[in-house]
Amino acid sequence: MKITVVGAGAVGATCADNIARKELADELVLLDIKEGIAEGKTLDMFQTASLFGFDTKLVGSTNDYSKTANSDVVVITSGLPRKPGMTREELIGVNAGIVKSVVENILKFSKNPIIVIISNPMDTMTYLAKSVAGLDKHRIIGMGGTLDSARFKCYLAKAMDVSINDIHGTVIGGHGDTTMIPMKRLATYNGVPVSQFLDAETLDKVAADTMVGGATLTGLLGTSAWYAPGAAGAALVEAIVRDEKKIMACCVSLEGEYGQSDICLGVPVVLGKNGWEKIVDYKLTEEEQAAFNKSAEAVRNMNSVLAT
Ligand code: NAI
Numbered sequence: 001m002k003i004t005v006v007g008a009g010a011v012g013a014t015c016a017d018n019i020a021r022k023e024l025a026d027e028l029v030l031l032d033i034k035e036g037i038a039e040g041k042t043l044d045m046f047q048t049a050s051l052f053g054f055d056t057k058l059v060g061s062t063n064d065y066s067k068t069a070n071s072d073v074v075v076i077t078s079g080l081p082r083k084p085g086m087t088r089e090e091l092i093g094v095n096a097g098i099v100k101s102v103v104e105n106i107l108k109f110s111k112n113p114i115i116v117i118i119s120n121p122m123d124t125m126t127y128l129a130k131s132v133a134g135l136d137k138h139r140i141i142g143m144g145g146t147l148d149s150a151r152f153k154c155y156l157a158k159a160m161d162v163s164i165n166d167i168h169g170t171v172i173g174g175h176g177d178t179t180m181i182p183m184k185r186l187a188t189y190n191g192v193p194v195s196q197f198l199d200a201e202t203l204d205k206v207a208a209d210t211m212v213g214g215a216t217l218t219g220l221l222g223t224s225a226w227y228a229p230g231a232a233g234a235a236l237v238e239a240i241v242r243d244e245k246k247i248m249a250c251c252v253s254l255e256g257e258y259g260q261s262d263i264c265l266g267v268p269v270v271l272g273k274n275g276w277e278k279i280v281d282y283k284l285t286e287e288e289q290a291a292f293n294k295s296a297e298a299v300r301n302m303n304s305v306l307a308t
Helices: 010-021 037-046 087-108 122-131 145-160 200-211 214-220 227-241 285-306
Strands: 003-004 025-034 057-062 073-076 114-117 141-142 171-173 181-184 245-257 261-272 275-277
Touching: 003 010, 003 087, 003 261, 010 025, 010 037, 010 227, 025 037, 037 057, 073 087, 073 227, 087 114, 087 285, 114 122, 114 227, 122 141, 122 245, 122 261, 122 285, 141 261, 141 275, 145 171, 145 181, 145 200, 145 214, 145 227, 145 245, 145 261, 171 285, 181 200, 181 285, 200 214, 227 245, 227 261, 227 275, 245 275
Parallel strands: 003 025, 003 073, 025 057, 073 114, 114 141
Antiparallel strands: 141 245, 171 181, 171 261, 245 261, 261 275
16 A cells, blocks of 8 residues: 655645644655655654664655555645635635645546645645546545544533533535534534534534534634644545545535535545545534535535636
8 A cells, every 4th residue: 555645844744744744655755845844744753663663664755756656555645734814715816726736746647546635724725636636536635624524523521511421413515614514413422413412503503513623723823733643644544555444524526416516615524445436414403404405516516716
């Protein structure tokens, strides 16, 4: 198994570190355009190998795509992160150019990889990657819902003061502060609806905190977060390479599912060795479907910028 992570910044390096520690790959390549950073970070990571007890071949590369040849999975994190006060959408101009060139370079050396997009605005970058790559739709996956769901579970566990490992919760729709949809109706505490433990006002506050979860961290850190985004990327890769058949919220190409087409948007999917294998139907209520349609409209507006 060969995995490449493009972008050795905060998110890419954290994702690569998690992939190495979980021993998901025989060979892990970290590539960045900035001279020396990927080589430095992989060397630093390799110096933790004897401490953590992992044994993965780590390769750092300054923009030499031949090192990524025959990758099974490629995670793309290259691009600008947002600063306090910025929306993810404001990154589109610069990051579209970066993501397009990275996908083209990757495909010169790897014929049929599964591509995981993390760069923002992620829904639009996934749509772009799908059209540039021309691969089977199941092999293009955007990571946003996995992170947003982890944040939803974090805020639920805090509000209920219970173990986060007993909490299930999913966020679907777009990966934007106003476009994501925390699925309050389906959130459970060990199978029991959380609405039995939280009043409506508190649950609404949890959902609202989840939606601005990234912005809250950007305000505190001065740039966007990396531990949870990197871990979410690695968890998604793990579900693929270990063929786990886990259900995770991922941004995938919709062709009529959830009432939408010609768009990549977050929905629950089964993940396995072929990428996303099946879309799970949550059977949305009228209100949830209206929110999903609104989210799709916002993402579609953003996608239209790509054509200009
Ligand atoms: P960062 O600035 O720490 O790292 C980005 C890296 O990309 C830099 O090292 C830069 O040199 C590299 N890069 C830029 N252009 C490149 C190119 N053409 N080829 C190769 N490498 C290139 O940023 P950070 O915090 O790691 O965030 C990366 C991206 O991930 C941002 O767009 C951010 O908004 C996004 N993000 C997405 C999340 C999600 O849930 N989908 C969560 C958090 C961040």
